[in-house]
Amino acid sequence: MLEIKNLHARIVEDGTEIIRGLNLTVNAGEVAAIMGPNGSGKSTLSYILAGKEDYDVTEGDILYNGESILEMDPAERAAAGIFLAFQYPMEIPGVATMEFLKVAMNEQRKARGEEPLKVPELLKRVKAASATLQMDMGMLKRPLNVGFSGGEKKRAEILQMKLLEPKLCVMDETDSGLDIDALKVVADGVNSLRAPDRAIVVITHYQRLLEYIVPDAVHVLYKGQVIKSGDKSLALELEANGYAGVIGEAA
Amino acid sequence: MNMHAQPQSTPAETALIDAFGERLSHLPGDGEVALKRDQSVEALKRGLPTRRIETWHYTDLRRLLTAVPEFDATLAGKPAAPLIEGSPVLALLNGVAARPVAIEGVDVERISEKLGDGTYAPALGPQGADDAIGALNSAFVADGWLLNIADGTVLDKPIELQNVQAGGQVHARLAAKVGAGVTATIVERQTGSGDALVSCVDNVVVGDGSHVTWVIVQEQPESATHLGQFNAWIGKDAKLTLFFMNAGGRLVRQEIRVAAKGEGSDFQLRGVNLLSGDTHTDVTMVLDHEVPHTGSREIVRNVVTGKAKGVFQGRINVHQYAQKTDAKMACNTLLLSDDGEFSTKPELEIFADDVQCGHGATVTEIDHGHLFYLMARGVSEKSARGLLVKAFLAEVIEELEDEQLVEALEAKLDRWFATHG
Numbered sequence: 001m002l003e004i005k006n007l008h009a010r011i012v013e014d015g016t017e018i019i020r021g022l023n024l025t026v027n028a029g030e031v032a033a034i035m036g037p038n039g040s041g042k043s044t045l046s047y048i049l050a051g052k053e054d055y056d057v058t059e060g061d062i063l064y065n066g067e068s069i070l071e072m073d074p075a076e077r078a079a080a081g082i083f084l085a086f087q088y089p090m091e092i093p094g095v096a097t098m099e100f101l102k103v104a105m106n107e108q109r110k111a112r113g114e115e116p117l118k119v120p121e122l123l124k125r126v127k128a129a130s131a132t133l134q135m136d137m138g139m140l141k142r143p144l145n146v147g148f149s150g151g152e153k154k155r156a157e158i159l160q161m162k163l164l165e166p167k168l169c170v171m172d173e174t175d176s177g178l179d180i181d182a183l184k185v186v187a188d189g190v191n192s193l194r195a196p197d198r199a200i201v202v203i204t205h206y207q208r209l210l211e212y213i214v215p216d217a218v219h220v221l222y223k224g225q226v227i228k229s230g231d232k233s234l235a236l237e238l239e240a241n242g243y244a245g246v247i248g249e250a251a
Numbered sequence: 252m253n254m255h256a257q258p259q260s261t262p263a264e265t266a267l268i269d270a271f272g273e274r275l276s277h278l279p280g281d282g283e284v285a286l287k288r289d290q291s292v293e294a295l296k297r298g299l300p301t302r303r304i305e306t307w308h309y310t311d312l313r314r315l316l317t318a319v320p321e322f323d324a325t326l327a328g329k330p331a332a333p334l335i336e337g338s339p340v341l342a343l344l345n346g347v348a349a350r351p352v353a354i355e356g357v358d359v360e361r362i363s364e365k366l367g368d369g370t371y372a373p374a375l376g377p378q379g380a381d382d383a384i385g386a387l388n389s390a391f392v393a394d395g396w397l398l399n400i401a402d403g404t405v406l407d408k409p410i411e412l413q414n415v416q417a418g419g420q421v422h423a424r425l426a427a428k429v430g431a432g433v434t435a436t437i438v439e440r441q442t443g444s445g446d447a448l449v450s451c452v453d454n455v456v457v458g459d460g461s462h463v464t465w466v467i468v469q470e471q472p473e474s475a476t477h478l479g480q481f482n483a484w485i486g487k488d489a490k491l492t493l494f495f496m497n498a499g500g501r502l503v504r505q506e507i508r509v510a511a512k513g514e515g516s517d518f519q520l521r522g523v524n525l526l527s528g529d530t531h532t533d534v535t536m537v538l539d540h541e542v543p544h545t546g547s548r549e550i551v552r553n554v555v556t557g558k559a560k561g562v563f564q565g566r567i568n569v570h571q572y573a574q575k576t577d578a579k580m581a582c583n584t585l586l587l588s589d590d591g592e593f594s595t596k597p598e599l600e601i602f603a604d605d606v607q608c609g610h611g612a613t614v615t616e617i618d619h620g621h622l623f624y625l626m627a628r629g630v631s632e633k634s635a636r637g638l639l640v641k642a643f644l645a646e647v648i649e650e651l652e653d654e655q656l657v658e659a660l661e662a663k664l665d666r667w668f669a670t671h672g
Binding site: 073090094 | 620621623624625627628630632635639641642645646
């Protein structure tokens, strides 16, 4: 589903190279964890997948279902089924959450040539999805993410993911700032989306999240490259021994 | 006189003076009215204001008013559908009042009749040496509407006043004498289809304890010049909310002159400037807090695209005896293009010592983080920008209490953005 080939990318503003020859394959139906120390390029990779214009891809390619997405803008990528759950979801004053959900769902449908959802059907879906995430509908009347607690913001991200039904979900440090109860709710939300035709990429710093979202594959990112791949036991090894051992091995 | 003698008249100045000679015999009123017209044209003869006149510093009318269209009596504007369905409409069609409609609690008079019988003379003439709009309008005004709203009247629908131009020159007056204890909303539409020069002067007296909301929607075509002046006097414990939306015109100046005359009075200004193309729009406010215990809040939000230029000058005068005045002014601009400009000039002149006054101004661009977030959810760039622009402006519009009015104005916003965003 996702194939990253020899990707090199740098920050547009100052030219710093962050991704340095990254190779990664994630198959449909798979949950892949990407782990790595601070500054290894994890968040940058998620932004590049979503199409943030602050980064320049200088070499290599990103194939999604066999086709390059590098020329697509973020909205086109989203309509094609790529979803990034942000580590720090933006607060957007003046845009009501419900209105935003309506626009996002219907713009994606429009881009795919589908009929827009009518308000009653939309409300039904939003209500059902919020209930599973233990979210209060009152929150959805407020401006998007404004004044939401850290946990509420993360739940709102998962809510959007459930409603938009993407094919490739990229979750950037979804566990950061969550207490254990919120973590379980969020993990349940993610697990409910596991499907044979969907891939989930979980970017995380700690093994903790992977107790709740059990990965099929674990990749270690260091200095902009995948230096080691393995199954879920690799995450446990990292938890026990830290990154130093793996990094030493690769060097 | 502040209006300096100019070495040589511009074609526009010459055209205005010539037009007065030609129009005079067609204009209603003699005696005192004719005298006021004459004084007004004398003021015009001293030349249109330039940037050397402080209140016109950012809008050099002499330079910007490059041509003046001729009067054309054969043109007739068509009334527009009212902003809110079922509103009584009083229209001026290319400067001439259409048939009046009956409104309960409101006595409607035509300004042409009041000019004809001389009773409107005291309202004519420029207010001060820099009042070019007052002078131009007083010289040429031919018609308009005066609403006399009886004490205790509560209007269930807004009254809509339409000034619809079809081209040439239109100089009109819209006035309201609002009695005590009235609740009323007036919608003023400035629109049309021609390359017109329009001036419109409003005089609004808000009686004690009344609550008046006045909404100006200016949507002239991009070829028209619009010069508006809104004058108001607010009585004891009365509240005036003035909302304006500028969404058109090549050269626009909207002046707002408000005096808080009665204790406990309150003035609220909410404004939206939607600026596009190669246009120039100036909103200039002078607010006088004349007595103790009065309040005011001004919030102006601007969206600038293309090569448009915008100006907001806000002057608040707190008089010596106006203790406990509470006044705050804010002007926020969202720049959507590199070639657009907006200038803000707040001025506070405070002679009382126990007051709260403040002002603030910001200029921002669309937040790239916000834009990326919305796009990452599949919202196209244009729609995402639209959502963010609307979010920036909606706060101001949604403060209006009338939901139908809010919807109608937001629909105008959407249409403007679809064309110009």
